[in-house]
Amino acid sequence: MTTVVKLQDVSYTYPSDEVVKPAVSHVSYSVEQGEWIAIVGHNGSGKSTMAKLINGLLFPSEGVVELFGQPLNEDTLWESRSQLGMVFQNPDNQFVGATVQDDVAFALENNGIVYEDMVERVHSALQQVQMADFLNQEPHHLSGGQKQRVAIAGAIAMRPKLLILDEATSMLDPQGRREVIQTLQMLRESSEVTVLSITHDLEEAMLADRVIVMNGGEKFLEGRPEEVFANREQITKLGLDLPFAANVANLLRARGVDVPATIMSEKELVEALWTLHSDK
């Protein structure tokens, strides 16, 4: 397995900060190829700063960020960026092209891909996010979820090794969020892409192989989603909302109904509830 991202004791302090408090402080972790990592934390926990450190919009004040085995600096920046796709929060503000296909082609154009190759890649990327029927649509005729799917297509058209989602679902309505999450799940099954998803939606984090919880710029918890979210009190104290099913299970347990403490998804909850009586 190759390491895609490696952070070694990384700290970053914004230059304008009056109170000298680092936005990210002494964070280390690594992401292996094909992994799906979720970074969660409430506002100001440093998770967005971390995304900027990984894509080279910011350089760490201390420590080293390694991308694809190379330390990220001004010399390796553009090469690394061509292997990295990113989807941002606001669906409108990252749509560069006049139409769907122009937008998907934008990164390809920037990297000097030849025309014939571009057409093929644009089509296959749009197929992967199920937006192939919208080739010539203009952005203002698309819903938020559709725009985000186009943004994902734009990112994967470059066949990146790493896909970073910076709160990509936080401005969407539930319908749009579902669309995007489904697209991501399908992508994950069909390709080898490594995903680093920054989110405060714990249901989205549940899809990950590994979750890193950030608090006050520090890495607070790390582990498989079930393990991490088993620390319910701590998670709630950090201001994160547990998934609905987990909350229900919690409340049931408080009322003395004997359901397991590890319930995270609706499916598990239903499973526990309908077998509750027969297991006794």
Add this chain to the structure above:
Amino acid sequence: MLEKMIFGRYIPGDSIVHRIDARAKLIFVFLFIAIVFLANSWITYGLLILFTLFIVRLSGIRFYFIVMGLKPVLFLLIFTFLLHTFFTKEGTVLLDLGFTEIYTGGVIQGVFIAIRFFVLVVMTTILTLTTTPISITDALELLMNPLKKIKMPVHELALMMSISLRFIPTLMDETDKIMKAQMARGSDMTTGPFKERLKAVVPLLIPLFVSAFKRAEDLATAMEVRGYKGGEGRTRFRQLDWKMRDTGAIIVLLGLAVALVLLRS
């Protein structure tokens, strides 16, 4: 709001005019503007009108849209007509109004200028109605490419243009939203004296500017992450394809020019 704008509006279609290369269309319109000045008699102006109507016919655009395109310049058209009618003193007196006389030469001159205006506006309207703004931008970029030699930032200008075009509907929506939000807070933008209404626009413009700057910053970040570092080494996804029919269109126009030269008095 958007529906009212005819400028820059594209009417989809599959006519020969739609399919002609945007570069050919641009060259065509520019040449046409020059050629119009060759006409100086009834027969040549008549020919211009016929030619223009022929193009309108070819484009398959409903006449309603052409009229809508003419509306904003109608005033100018009438104004220049009247100006020439009253101030050109040639030929014989047609009408004596007491304070001034109208000459036949004046009326003829007025009609000619009006025709000139009419054909120019119709032609440019056809250009924008049958060509998407983005194709026009592409065509401009490619046609101006030689200017790169004299350090003209052609690529940057074209990108600026295409991004502005892409954000027009987004900002329109935003304006609408802010307007409603301010109205909900009791701001009155549609009634009252002009000065008051002007003042009411300020709380509309400030949030709009703030959000536009925010969008610009986000967009710049997104572009940078997607590897944008200027026009150097970039390839093009939108390809323009110059075909025989594009050369044909220009030749037809040159034919018109020759006819005008031969027929002018």
